[in-house]
Ligand SMILES: Nc1nc2c(ncn2[C@@H]2O[C@H](COP(=O)(O)OP(=O)(O)OP(=O)(O)O)[C@@H](O)[C@H]2O)c(=O)[nH]1
């Protein structure tokens with residue numbers, strides 16, 4: 031068995047247990063508590079006998095559904111409700127924990143990671159780092175971490191019995207409120223572990239559901255999260271036994287001979303059906319909106335990508351630069367799943383005209399299938415876009431794995447559009463990795479996957495001038511500058527020469543090349559945005575008609591309309607009216623013709639330059 035990292039008695043720099051010294055009462059002293067973006071408790075839990083399973087109450091929910099929801103999902107903001115709702119919890123919890131919870135302090139989380147012999151493409155460190163980020167994003171303070179490498183899972187407890195005892199001991203020593211497992215737990219494992227560890231245990235899916243519940247702002251987002259929570263809960267009801275009694279809803283709710291579990295299941299199924307109906311309504315509404323957009327011929331560009339890649343920051347940068355209407359733009363934040371509800375903004379794209387740019391929810395590896403299913407309505411924005419900008423955090427050495435993860439999810443969703451890979455955060459990419467993405471899609475280069483060396487923010491900071499001229503220093507930069515063209519979808523790109531050399535290692539390229547090209551940008555500094563604009567324009571112009579049209583002087587409205595609907599390349603006043611040369615959506619050309627405009631030298635649609 032591989033060496034196992036010991037849980038130390040003190041919170042280290044990175045927020046995990048890392049050092050020996052305990053505080054005055056034998057409790058660990060955090061040197062630097064993890065920043066808590068929104069203080070609060072990790073709300074997810076499935077043990078119905080214990081508190082904290084309620085999702086945020088919504089006034090519009092029907093009584094029964096509300097009850098099921100309260101029992102079924104993560105709790106609302108702040109954990110004080112927990113103590114109020116379950117007096118038994120007060121007895122179980124040590125006094126200092128209760129005091130902290132009442133004070134609204136962050137929940138203290140102990141992380142448990144398990145690596146199997148044959149595992150996914152992320153390293154153990156990467157998995158655990160991501161779990162730590164998830165916990166932090168849920169508002170918890172990570173106080174320790176325990177790892178185990180095993181050949182296979184222990185059926186009853188996932189980890190071995192000795193390890194369970196170690197976790198139980200660490201939980202007590204570190205005074206952790208919650209133990210978070212990196213793997214999904216079966217209901218039986220959850221129950222056994224809670225019993226053995228003596229405290230709240232949740233798994234990764236619950237943690238992600240919890241973050242989603244906290245972030246959902248729109249009604250649609252809330253419905254989707256609740257649906258995902260109930261779908262997660264339903265198969266876990268069996269085995270929870272009498273503890274679930276509160277789901278039954280009390281006297282008068284049970285049919286003759288019906289067990290409590292059956293009642294619970296029935297209620298949850300009914301609520302799931304209700305939620306599906308409501309979401310179908312949302313979907314219908316969206317599709318009406320979409321049809322309107324399609325009729326108007328406005329192209330849609332959707333930003334997709336791994337969580338925290340910088341989609342929202344790039345969205346804001348694009349809206350700032352090309353936006354037509356003033357208004358608040360969401361800013362990105364350094365936490366996972368910051369964006370839940372999609373945001374669509376209209377911009378005037380140079381060389382194209384009006385374009386709708388959509389910011390979307392981020393993806394993550396091992397994304398719970400329920401979440402994908404529940405978020406289908408939201409993701410339809412993605413599925414119907416004309417072009418996907420696949421944003422990736424190029425400052426992370428593991429970016430190729432993230433690209434593959436996102437590509438696989440998009441494929442599963444049935445997204446068929448061309449994808450332009452946008453290597454973001456190039457300002458934070460260290461010297462020697464400026465060509466990140468240059469060899470993207472060429473097939474695996476290194477013998478060992480994932481050996482690209484870290485190009486961390488710290489390295490970048492130390493690197494001095496390392497990032498200043500990355501755009502200029504980039505590898506093959508055909509037109510437009512900084513865009514690496516690739517072959518058509520589903521094939522390897524045309525750029526030559528093996529895997530990209532990155533830093534001290536070989537940057538492994540993702541398995542397949544599904545991008546329409548690669549652009550390197552920094553959403554922060556704005557570098558590369560012009561290249562991105564040109565690459566997107568080159569693609570979208572393929573759907574535009576280049577026309578020369580005569581607009582009579584007595585129809586200034588049509589002239590304004592051409593300016594609004596497309597890009598005007600030239601305009602000349604003549605004896606009868608204005609002659610405009612413009613690129614316009616096909617639908618707009620038809621409309622103008624019907625309105626009485628005269629067209630000259632109608633060119634065939636142009637083929638794109640870089641795609
Ligand atoms: N150094 C650097 N940081 C960036 C850049 N773009 C975004 N970030 C930071 O990366 C973090 C995540 O940015 P977001 O825009 O919220 O990322 P996102 O992809 O929208 O994340 P989710 O909504 O959680 O999926 C924030 O702290 C940003 O400030 C960039 O170009 N350079």
Ligand SMILES: [Mg+2]
Nearest residue numbers: 341342368369
């Ligand atoms: Mg975002």
